Amino acid sequence: MINSSPAAPILDRLSNASSAEEFFSLLGVDYDPKIVNVARLHILKRMGQYFAKEQFSGATEPEIRARCKAMLEQAYADFVASPPIDQRVFKVLKDAVAGPGKPTAFVPLSELK
Template identity: 60%
Template sequence: MCGNHGVVVPDAMAKLRKAESAEEFFQILGVAYDPQVVNVARLHILKRMGEYLSGDELDGIPDMIAVARCKSVLERAYEEFVASSPLEKRVFKVLKEAVEPKAPKNFVPLDDLK
């Protein structure tokens, strides 16, 4: 497991806004992670975290509370992908559409065209 084992980085919210990798999110928020899980599902985890945070207004609340919320949500999103694969969770539209039933195409025989 990697991460700084529960230690949140000072000025975490400012650093999260500048983070460039999934690993940085885990390190800043002090969330332990398995690099193999993150290598497979990094975008899915961050997308799910964003979905969970959508609607939450983090600006204007104390950093300590915002960081705690972000940490909780990252842990929740990460655990989803420890327990199942990105294909099972289908976070991204392209994966969702891959399993949706296709509408039948209207077939017109060539002989019917005049």
């Protein structure tokens, strides 16, 4: 991790964060460690999805910080409301539930030798 000063812009500080807990700390978002321990990658991936939809050009540093905080709060709330398997943030979880007409990768135990 690159050490960044507290005066560094929030986007720089977030890009240097090395843990989910650091994101929560930098943005001042309260969290339950039990939820973060189970869903840390899912929460950060979801925040990244929200982040990808944002345009920060012309925004002030306090506005950027507030928007980043809101994105993390929403991503965290998504996983407070339901578990990662229900949210299906990652492709492997999306693929685990085949849609109608889509073949599954199921192999019965009787077929294993």
